[in-house]
Amino acid sequence: xxxxxxxxxxxxxxxxxxxxxxxxxxxPIFYNAERVGRNFKTFKMYKLRSMRxxxxxxxxADGSTYNSDNDPRVTPIGRFMRKASIDEVPQFxxxxxxxxxxxxxxxxxxxxxxxxxxxYLQKSIKIKPGITGYNQAYYRNSVTRIEKYRNDxxxxxxxxFFFDIRIIWYTVLNVLRNRNINTN
Numbered sequence: 001x002x003x004x005x006x007x008x009x010x011x012x013x014x015x016x017x018x019x020x021x022x023x024x025x026x027x028p029i030f031y032n033a034e035r036v037g038r039n040f041k042t043f044k045m046y047k048l049r050s051m052r053x054x055x056x057x058x059x060x061a062d063g064s065t066y067n068s069d070n071d072p073r074v075t076p077i078g079r080f081m082r083k084a085s086i087d088e089v090p091q092f093x094x095x096x097x098x099x100x101x102x103x104x105x106x107x108x109x110x111x112x113x114x115x116x117x118x119x120y121l122q123k124s125i126k127i128k129p130g131i132t133g134y135n136q137a138y139y140r141n142s143v144t145r146i147e148k149y150r151n152d153x154x155x156x157x158x159x160x161f162f163f164d165i166r167i168i169w170y171t172v173l174n175v176l177r178n179r180n181i182n183t184n
Contacts, residue, residue, distance in 0.1 A: 031050070032044045035107035050079070050087045060145070067141045101131075103164040104127050105124040105133050105153075120153035124155070134152070135151035138170060138174075
């Protein structure tokens with residue numbers, strides 16, 4: 001219901017930022033990422049493209065995504081979209097089609113080696129991934145890959161309506177405060 005009610009806002013954001021993305025860095029406006037969700041089902045996660053076309057994939061030592069204020073792969077509009085989490089807005093479409101929920105663990109990359117985190121994944125993979133979640137609300141990108149999986153497992157063990165409301169509240173606060181955006 002929430003995803004359906006915000007659809008006009010989502011479409012407006014996609015039109016405005018899609019035009020800016022296209023005009024500043026010709027190419028696709030979406031980054032359609034293959035992800036793994038509930039019960040290891042793969043799906044296409046929609047995001048607004050924040051990096052230059054054909055940017056190389058750079059990872060941290062633990063396999064997590066590299067994030068930095070000075071990342072040369074990120075376009076100027078992409079930098080703004082990431083700080084404000086605007087690049088995540090198209091994921092409301094994923095909620096509408098049933099691949100994601102509003103709150104849940106982050107969807108995982110299909111190519112990662114899961115052996116070091118399988119104990120955590122066995123818990124978090126049982127529920128739908130979310131646009132936001134416990135880890136995103138409190139830590140965003142400031143923790144290691146294994147800590148992210150541990151936080152997702154914690155959420156899976158403590159799912160409740162009031163916990164989800166608290167997560168949404170902290171997500172909004174941390175986005176407004178620009179906290180924990182990048183890896184240290």
